[in-house]
Amino acid sequence: MGFLDVIGLTAKITRPRLRAFLKKYANTGRVLDVGCGAAGYRDLFPQTTTLDIAPREGTKVDIVADAHDLSQIPDASFDVVLCTEVLEHLHTPERAIAEFRRVLKPQGLLLLSTRFIFPLHDVPGDYYRYTKYGLRHLLKDFEIIELAEEASTVETLAVLEQRIGFQCDTLGFRPFKLFWFLLAGLTRWCGWLITREYGDIRKQVPEKNILTSGYYVAAKKI
Numbered sequence: 001m002g003f004l005d006v007i008g009l010t011a012k013i014t015r016p017r018l019r020a021f022l023k024k025y026a027n028t029g030r031v032l033d034v035g036c037g038a039a040g041y042r043d044l045f046p047q048t049t050t051l052d053i054a055p056r057e058g059t060k061v062d063i064v065a066d067a068h069d070l071s072q073i074p075d076a077s078f079d080v081v082l083c084t085e086v087l088e089h090l091h092t093p094e095r096a097i098a099e100f101r102r103v104l105k106p107q108g109l110l111l112l113s114t115r116f117i118f119p120l121h122d123v124p125g126d127y128y129r130y131t132k133y134g135l136r137h138l139l140k141d142f143e144i145i146e147l148a149e150e151a152s153t154v155e156t157l158a159v160l161e162q163r164i165g166f167q168c169d170t171l172g173f174r175p176f177k178l179f180w181f182l183l184a185g186l187t188r189w190c191g192w193l194i195t196r197e198y199g200d201i202r203k204q205v206p207e208k209n210i211l212t213s214g215y216y217v218a219a220k221k222i
Contacts, residue, residue: 029079035086142219158188
């Protein structure tokens with residue numbers, strides 16, 4: 001662990017927020033973790049079945065499959081489908097959402113997080129960014145219980161500055177990335193500068209968090 005990690009400058013700003021969101025929906029039922037990665041939420045969902053598009057070193061992947069085609073899973077098999085930081089990487093998201101709905105039991109819960117204002121990442125498999133309005137349309141066959149912004153507009157600027165530190169070289173000298181992490185740490189405390197936000201340039205439609213980094217969604221199968 002490097003010095004910047006020790007002092008917390010490189011701790012991802014929004015990671016604790018995602019965990020706090022998921023903790024509200026902790027569940028002892030059968031959970032399908034789609035795009036499981038390191039399966040970091042098993043403590044909240046102890047009966048988790050992991051699924052990923054390929055085997056992962058250090059993580060037991062129970063089902064190797066593409067999220068667009070879960071045909072090896074029977075209908076109405078799971079109480080919860082967990083899909084964190086995956087939707088933006090799906091080339092045909094409506095097909096995957098239909099599969100999630102199919103494998104959920106009646107009244108089953110879909111928990112997902114996805115990106116809105118965020119840099120390219122895990123390229124070339126980075127396809128989409130979502131507004132809350134687009135997510136409501138995509139999930140029209142679900143009852144949306146909660147749709148929450150991940151970060152405020154100013155906090156999102158800090159997230160972007162932090163990602164520049166992670167993903168860019170600065171003047172060709174590695175230690176200069178410290179500038180971006182320090183700037184992110186300062187920026188995130190400047191939210192008080194913005195007193196009102198709008199969804200249009202004429203300032204006729206009040207809106208909030210117009211630059212949020214992403215969204216968290218809890219939606220029930222209907």
